[in-house]
Amino acid sequence: MSQKRSGIELDTSLGYLLKEASTALRLAMEEVLRPLGMTVTHYSCLELLAQRPGMSNSELARGAFVTRQSMNVLLQALERDGHVTRPAEAAVGKVLPARLTPRGRESLREASAAVRAVESRMLGGMSDGEQAEAFRLLQGMIRSLRDDSDGGHGSDGSDQSHGSDRKG
Amino acid sequence: MSQKRSGIELDTSLGYLLKEASTALRLAMEEVLRPLGMTVTHYSCLELLAQRPGMSNSELARGAFVTRQSMNVLLQALERDGHVTRPAEAAVGKVLPARLTPRGRESLREASAAVRAVESRMLGGMSDGEQAEAFRLLQGMIRSLRDDSDGGHGSDGSDQSHGSDRKG
DNA sequence: CACGGTATGTCAGACTCCTGACATGAGTCA
């Protein structure tokens, strides 16, 4: 290790640090998810469905922070592999509620344990009070960013597609 | 707004919230950077070079949280557009130190102002003490994630390529 | 009922970024 420390001292920017933390978490998750043949989005989708069965494609997309087009591609693969089922036709409207199959649930079980371990490691050195404080502060940042972003709709709906789908 | 509130209540996971915050920040940055014809990585590269002239491709990659392959592509475009210069040959080793051109510096100036505005908005509702606390907590998370990740090298060098390039 | 606004599912093309691999240069140690 003869490297001369290529570290960057953007240590003054909270935004930079936020990205750094998020990247570190993503990498750690990818590392434990890769052996299971899963991506982070993949896992997120399954986890979302486990907690909220019947979520639609668009809802899943918002929850996993991707576009609904991307989530659609993923859902099709998940359906093909038998991890998720969707009705062939919508009962009402166009919404196709997705549900985990037993196989999908099983697949999620390992992944969920792995991811929980990562999150535990991340929070290892923090007290409960610190975790609560971190939670509060992050929520504040999110709110501040969103409140003035799309024109101040005030909702906390995490809409990813910010500009596509124009009516034309 | 007849939507039934598709919000997800993963409100118990700090990891999820971290990703949410990071996504919100990225979207906000893209929003202000798009009119300037810049991506976030694009901006990061310029900002890094402004603060540390002469950084190498690999160093920039680590600093912007992408692989050195991706950064190389970006640097080539930046060179082509006259925002960055690199010597044709390495003075020592293979490292090609990159530097901003006046044009690159000018381009960065607008972007930097825009990004700073976003970051200010994000921190709008936080006191100095809260910002310092957020900083400390995020650093703790990063350290915890990295300390046990690649085998515990203990350094805070942000290495992105975690497994490629094996000697084989 | 007709109409505009909004949300959804989906297809197609393009793009970004990553994985994998290779060759070269520098430092370390025997």
Place this chain on the structure above:
DNA sequence: TGACTCATGTCAGGAGTCTGACATACCGTG
């Protein structure tokens, strides 16, 4: 000096995601 390790720059191929576009279905208003 030679072997080994580490870091870098670069090329090729592929997986994941995004932008753009279209058709359809709900909801409110007039």
